[in-house]
Amino acid sequence: MADIVKTIEALKKGEFVTPKRLAEVLECQKEQQLEYLFTTADQVRKNHHGKVVKIRAIIEFSNHCRCSCWYCGMYAGQKGLQRYRMKAEELVSACQQVWQAGYQTVVLQSGEDLYYTKEMIGEIVKQVKTTTGLAITLSLGERPFEDYAYWKLQGADRYLIKHETCNEPMYNRYHPHSSFQERIRCQNDLRLLGYELGSGFMVGLPGQTNEMLAEDILFLKRQRVSMAGIGPYICHPNTRLRGSTDGSAELTLKALALARLALPRANLPSTTALNVKGGMRNALHLGANVIMQKATPFQYRNLYDIYPGRESAEISLKTQLNHLKEQLCGMGFTGV
Numbered sequence: 001m002a003d004i005v006k007t008i009e010a011l012k013k014g015e016f017v018t019p020k021r022l023a024e025v026l027e028c029q030k031e032q033q034l035e036y037l038f039t040t041a042d043q044v045r046k047n048h049h050g051k052v053v054k055i056r057a058i059i060e061f062s063n064h065c066r067c068s069c070w071y072c073g074m075y076a077g078q079k080g081l082q083r084y085r086m087k088a089e090e091l092v093s094a095c096q097q098v099w100q101a102g103y104q105t106v107v108l109q110s111g112e113d114l115y116y117t118k119e120m121i122g123e124i125v126k127q128v129k130t131t132t133g134l135a136i137t138l139s140l141g142e143r144p145f146e147d148y149a150y151w152k153l154q155g156a157d158r159y160l161i162k163h164e165t166c167n168e169p170m171y172n173r174y175h176p177h178s179s180f181q182e183r184i185r186c187q188n189d190l191r192l193l194g195y196e197l198g199s200g201f202m203v204g205l206p207g208q209t210n211e212m213l214a215e216d217i218l219f220l221k222r223q224r225v226s227m228a229g230i231g232p233y234i235c236h237p238n239t240r241l242r243g244s245t246d247g248s249a250e251l252t253l254k255a256l257a258l259a260r261l262a263l264p265r266a267n268l269p270s271t272t273a274l275n276v277k278g279g280m281r282n283a284l285h286l287g288a289n290v291i292m293q294k295a296t297p298f299q300y301r302n303l304y305d306i307y308p309g310r311e312s313a314e315i316s317l318k319t320q321l322n323h324l325k326e327q328l329c330g331m332g333f334t335g336v
């Protein structure tokens, strides 16, 4: 007990903790010690974020992708997938609907689709910024410094680009089209440009150890991220990793709680992958302070097939938002 508690306390105080000690917490199965971890993380969340849960709408606007990520169902070579791409006007109008429904923030995400030029994305950002009060998070993958700089000038506020795993050999194996160094170049450029930087990683990738996960948590701190999406790996049957085991929701929740201790002020979502595994309710009680809700037009939702199990009910954005706010209220939170 004593060692785990010491690690939790040290992390909470901002002291240096070795990956080995963090890994011990991730391995821990003892109920009392886990209870201590989760309640401490919940307390830290409460101290820094109070009752507020931030709600984000996410629009997945294209499933075209030039990448070959081993785990992703939308990878470039995927033949069985019907591809779609929203037109600029269609995307701007979808953002306006998100605003009218009452959301304050929109996340625009896509595969790495170079059809959208620097100028096109810039124009979309500018139009959304001038016609709504939405904060804009972009999540379009790896682009040159110039693109990121231009989008910032046009009004983009945040950028989400997860490091996925900070184990360099593993990163490079699972992302044969790019490299860990390039990913980090993107993150560093974005932070330099004044974006609020969002990172994060997957839990339970085949071959990943608890010590690697511990490094992932510490890496978030080194990168000074403003937000971090931590979600379980979910096996997609049509990828190179077909047949592998899903990441566990429990281990994801432990990693999330540790991330809260390491990053008291950061925005930590209950990721959509974790919600698929039924983890939202728990996540909010052990460190998460953000919920992402899909706002992708219904005709495209099932085509954004990064992992299975993401079907959602066909209700209006306003109803969806109000349902979530009521649900949060019932849990003692205020959704904004």
Ligand code: SAH
Binding pocket: 071, 072, 073, 109, 110, 111, 112, 139, 140, 141, 142, 160, 161, 162, 164, 201, 202, 231, 232, 233, 234, 235, 236, 273, 306, 307
């Ligand atoms: N093209 C953008 C967006 C990627 S998709 C980019 O490169 O940043 C959004 C996130 O989905 C990824 O960052 C990854 O963490 C997650 N993801 C993809 N496939 C997954 C899978 N099989 N299981 C769990 N998460 C997955």
